[in-house]
Amino acid sequence: MVDNGGQWTHREWRVLRYLGVETKIIPNTTSFKALNVNGLVLSGGAPRIEKEALKLGKTAEYLDKANFPILGICVGCQFMVIHFGGKAGPAETPEYGKTKIFVDEENGLFKSLPKSFFVWESHNDEVKRLTEDFEILAHSKNCAVQAFKYLKKPFYGVQFHPEVEHTEYGYDIFKNFLKVCEEYMK
Numbered sequence: 001m002v003d004n005g006g007q008w009t010h011r012e013w014r015v016l017r018y019l020g021v022e023t024k025i026i027p028n029t030t031s032f033k034a035l036n037v038n039g040l041v042l043s044g045g046a047p048r049i050e051k052e053a054l055k056l057g058k059t060a061e062y063l064d065k066a067n068f069p070i071l072g073i074c075v076g077c078q079f080m081v082i083h084f085g086g087k088a089g090p091a092e093t094p095e096y097g098k099t100k101i102f103v104d105e106e107n108g109l110f111k112s113l114p115k116s117f118f119v120w121e122s123h124n125d126e127v128k129r130l131t132e133d134f135e136i137l138a139h140s141k142n143c144a145v146q147a148f149k150y151l152k153k154p155f156y157g158v159q160f161h162p163e164v165e166h167t168e169y170g171y172d173i174f175k176n177f178l179k180v181c182e183e184y185m186k
Contacts, residue, residue, distance in 0.1 A: 001026065003025050004055070007122075008043075008161055008163050016174065019171065028058060030057075031058065032061045032065045038185050039069045039177070039184075040066065040069070048124065063155070066153065067153075069155065071156050072157040074123055076157065077158055081134070086130045086134065087127075087129040088125055088127050090125055095140070095143060097120070100118055101119050104136055104137055105137045107137055107149045108176055108179075109149075112172075113172055118166070118168050119162070120166040126143050
């Protein structure tokens, strides 16, 4: 669990612990060599992606060197998109509170979940453009990319916050990510 200064980082950690995962929160300045993991979650955070990406520490190093699944949440997903050639920036309509998302592709994260459900949003910035190396997994009325899969590696991103109680099926999204981790390690 990489801490990018998000208000719910500890909640993400607690959800993973509740699901039986041995996990700990590490600062985003931890070197890649110090990681001994089967999967990584990049927490959300307050940095504005266009102006404050350096506050995400060694996140670029994790993305470049990882040979295991990564789930980026909020600013973590935005950084992933920028790092791999896409664009993220200020949302035309920032989203806060409950938002209905529509699942376009199950691809791991949304396996066996409904085609639409409510999630909890808290963002000023959003993904603006993806490259052909990404697949959109979900969208909402005001945000074209609520979730994605990076096709070159087992990396996923969600704009919303699956760790909070207001997100329907949030635990299921984490369980599905853990299944991706298990499958990848076989």
